[in-house]
Amino acid sequence: MQLFPCPFCGPRSESEFHFGGDAGNHRPEGFRTVTDGEWTAYLYERNNPRGAANEIWMHMTCGEIFRMERDTVHHRVAQSFALGEGDGHDGMAY
């Protein structure tokens, strides 16, 4: 089974993790002004890259969400980052 590096717990089995979508998928604010297109893009559209991926994951054992860069073809994991670390690629709204 795959090993994913939780930034807080270290390498753990894939079954302890939950996929949380693309990193950088910011929630559009202002429900009155957000268009159908903007909302759909946020809620449903996905990058789904073949190859290098930048993703948000939750380690269910410790409850922390984090960002992970990995390859969806070779399944190699590059690196993981606590939210707010790295170069700001995560989904933080503020």
Next chain:
Amino acid sequence: MTRHYSVFSLFKEGLRGQKGWQQAWRSPQPKPRYDILIIGGGGHGLATAYYLAKTHNIRNIAIIEKGWLGGGNTGRNTTVVRSNYFFPESTALYEMALKLYEGLGRDLNYNIMLSQRGIITLAHSEAEMEMAARTVNAMQINGTDAELFGIDDVRRVLPLLNVSPQARYPVFGGVWQGRAGTARHDAVAWGYARAADRLGVDIIQSCEVEDFLIEGGRCRGVRTSRGEIRAERTGMVVAGHSSDLATKAGFRLPITSYSLQACVSEPIKPVLDTVVLSPGTGPYASQSDKGEMVVGGALDRVPSYGQRGNLPVLEEVVSGLLEMFPSFRQLRLMRQWAGIVDVTPDSSPILGESPLPGLFLNCGWGTGGFKAIPAGGTLLAHLLATGKHHDVSRPFDLDRFSRGRLIDEAAGSGIAH
């Protein structure tokens, strides 16, 4: 040259050392221009080409496939066909497919080995029986065959099933669809390919799309590893690779690609004569005509294009199978593999024009594309031929997401809520 398949031609060729058979399909060079181009040589793509030629009499078409035809999910699935869905839109879609499957062998002059041996979706509690009743009623009202089975009915069709009240997931009954069953996946692909080729369709293998030709805001064709190919309309039918091509075309899709594993046991004499699915233990299983148990289960929940899964899911699926059929402990696993499934938020497919005019989509079938091949082909053919939706495909347009009109089968039928 012998073209037609029948017991007579088989006999005749037997006398001639099998030397007179016509090729199943040609290996033509791609032309620079066609009326319609179909990207993807799997079941849906091949069926689309066939129906374009046969129903709409449009024959100047090409299918381009980056690998070998039928080599993607069509060659990797667990061969189940059924139309036991909840919403009327889904029933219309999968019934269209099942009805076409029922005549397909003759239609294509290819034995697709449709075996309508039935499918039972088990219910493991009173609450699940209520959901089963809800589904059976929906199916009957929406125009397909369904029965609510009790425990005795289940025992009758699944004599080896563990029905002990002490089982972790005791069996109360389930949803039965008698017309469901299996069909030989390779035969479906090859049958459509041969029939389409006969009608003049060019099937071009080992031809990968590198980019789209976009002019005047419209898709005019593609640039491939074998040159440029232009067309009035283009269909994209590439399942797990849909997002990859969509990116090249400048838009995104509500799709995530995952590995879906399946496996077969060593072949044994027949002991399982129907298809069974358990939402409790997890797997679905049938026994192929060669004698192998064909087993599948849940996705590996890690987005992937790798066409391979890992042990945790396999172990869960196998343990679920042995929980249902303790006597299968005597069997060995012979081979395992995986496909790339394109999963949408409501687990319903996407049919319709893409955000790039001139490019039409047939994707998002997720774990359930094989059963729908004849309908997917018919509906995309209609779209490509007329530029408009067939009544059956309209609800599955990409715009359903922005309209909030998802067709969420799992939600509607009570599974995984």
Next chain:
Amino acid sequence: MTAWRTEGGSAIDRARSLRFTFDGRVIEGFAGDTVASALLAGGVSVLGRSFKYHRPRGLWGAGVEEPNALVDIAGDMPNTRATQALAVDGMAVRSVNADPSAEKDRHAFLDAFARFIPAAFYYKTFMVPDWHSFEPRIRQMAGLGVLDEAIQSPAFAEQINHHCDVLVVGAGPAGLLAARTAQRAGKRVLLCDDGRQVGGSLLFREGAIEGKAGADWAADVAAELAEAGALVLTGTTAFGIYDHHLVGLNQKGADGAPDRLWRVRSTSIVLATGAIERPLPFSNNDLPGIMSAEAALVYLRRFGIVAGRKVMIATNNGLAYETAQALAAAGADVTVVDYRADVPAPAGLRVLKGRTIVSATGRGAVNAVKLSDGSVLETDAVLASGGFTPSVHLYCQAQGKLDWRDDILAFVPGRPVDGVDVVGAAAGDFKLPAEIGATEGREFGIVAAWPKPNSKERVWIDLQNDVTAKDVELAVRENFVSVEHLKRYTTLGMATDQGKTSNVNGLALMAELTGRRIPEVGTTTYRPPFTPVPLASFAGARSGTRMKPLRRLPLEQQHRADGAVFRDYGGWLRPAYYGDGAPDERIQAEARAARNGVALFDGSPLGKIEVIGPDAAPFLDFIYYNTMSTLAPGRCRYGFILTEGGNVYDDGVLVRLDENRFVVSCSSSHVAGVHGLLEEWRQDRFDKRRIFIHNATAEMATLTVTGPKARALMEVLDLGIALDDTALPHMAVVSGVFEGVALRIARISFTGERSYEISVPADRAVALWARLRQAGEAFGARLLGLEALMILRAEKGYIVIGKDTDGTSRPMDFGLTAPLERKKVEFIGRRSLLTEDAALADRRQFVGLEAIDDKGLLPTGAHGIEPSSAGLRSTGYVTSSYFSPALQKPIALGLIERGLSRMGEVIELQHLRQIRRARIVSACAFDEEGSRLHA
């Protein structure tokens, strides 16, 4: 085959003889024999019948590559390879796919019709009338072994996780050397081999290493490894490499015990998996008596068996000479047919150079071969070597890419894969490791001997699936030319041996027929498992309650003592009702007791997730559909949590303990989901230093007292709280004390009666429950199970998530529209409530349904129906249906189109083709004003 037992045989113990039966015939052997070796020595020439044509087949190999000798051993798994099964005294062995026996099979006539049933013939026929007419017969004839339904194997396979520095797969010379080197360098080593002993080819080939005989050297290395603490596993197959270099091993169980699964995570993996001998292609090369030259050497050296009297060795390489010399020394009359013209012939051996075998003849066994020079030679055993194919499966599974080597005519590992080394014959290195002074006398020197097109008779490529060269030609003729099409069309390589002896010969022929080089044709994808692995190994002990353990209540023993009948509710084992007697009566009585007196209910699985911190209130305003920040401390409010898609995900009461402390109660089956949802938003949208989430669900038991006499009972308990309705009104919460421990009492009702939900640390549940029971006696308090609770809430029109909602339900469908209209701040799913779907006029809305046709309860799952252009259409369905004890009539709830604006309307419903009629009524059937909450 006229094989005979001579002296020697390092694997057998002649002092211990045994007997077993094969197809009813008595076979004698020795301890250490495999079923295959005993059959060979016993003169059994036909071991089975081929899959399609039912041709008689004999033994080909000595190991996992064996394609023919599959047997069913009574009391054991079907399709066992006879070469891997140890012979045991008293065994009853049967051939597979043969009836009544391998010798005399009733389907042998099929071979006469072979020309009419080539590869893929079934796609060209069976269409008239349709496949169903033929399928049962075909299914009966397909399949190999038979499942013995009487066997209920009781034991579970162990599964072991193991970490090490170096995993070495294969304990032949290369593997032993790699393991020893790693061990001496201080690494933790695991060495595995699928044979019964370590040694690989050293067990049957001659050669000296470090001055010792190969077999002795192997034993010494194994001893050194064991003493140094390395793990050495025999009978263990590394069947697959998975992502991140996890390797799966299957270890054969001893004495009928189940096999064991090992999951090994190793820093480095060394693959020393050897190479498998290929058959030579010639007409009728499947006759019994035609065997692998290397296998014949194994049978001689390990089992003391000489393969025949007048033996032909056919080879295109030098490795078969050892077999020739060994058999000659053992007394067989040996002739070597060497496909190579220019080779030195060892003294004392008859060698016909530069000739090939064109065909073999015989009925049921080989009796002669015809050579390329026209000569016909009598023989009773043809030992063939067509070259060796390195076992590269695991390397390829690790995403390695193969290279083709013309000098050895084999695919070998190409570029290295990180962390995976391939050594020895698996890497195309067919000599013993020279670096440790190994000596041996052979040169490989192979010439091509691929199958040729247009042979007059059949040349077999895949023995197990009955695929011939003609089938490959047919595939090409029909344009199935990619390697995967070839495989699927002909089924070459798809049998239980997965093409170990057939793949390369098939590709080579395909290459020639299509004018390509072999590497251009390529190979099919290598998939686990390398050899078939018992399903039980993958399942382990994951069975019964260990599959998905049910969650248990702190008060389970007490409920049992009270005669509870338990059922699985959302993954928890909970009392459905209590006592003997007809369930319906018990349930109705419990419900009546709650309405008329007082009842006690164990609601411990109720989710209790604490949200704490200065930003807790605005956080919960975002989480919930309803406004929650306006909730006063000490108060409770019912609300929905939506998905971002605007559908109802969960409902429950939010309890505000003080300014910065809330408790989210959620349905017991959604606790993990709600917890995850709360964490996700806390970390991704808010300042996580100002909000903390704590899931206290399992820490706290929740015991409910409900009914008109509830307050009276509570007063007797003396929990240190004021119970008047000013101090503790409905939907308020206070703290109390029980035996020195703090507890929480909330007036929240799911029954519609005055109710007190008491939350106490779980380890105090037993004591508090006992206290409640004792105090309750004076009031005739009854125990309330889940089933009665479900009826009580239904009488009130209270929803159950997942039963009265489905994944498409939106809050407006339940009449809760105020937040949508008036809430000012963002909340989960808000924007989705402004979509077209949310505004549809014909949405299914939650209502009551009153049966008006005197046919009893409305069935749950019945659909409302209306005529439509397509015949009928559904307008919704019944979600809950019970006999109401309070109203003494059937009640039901459902989701019906435009239900809320159709009050009083009569509709038709369909259930399993029967029609019912019902009136749409208010969901709340009892005490609409809710006065009983305060009674």
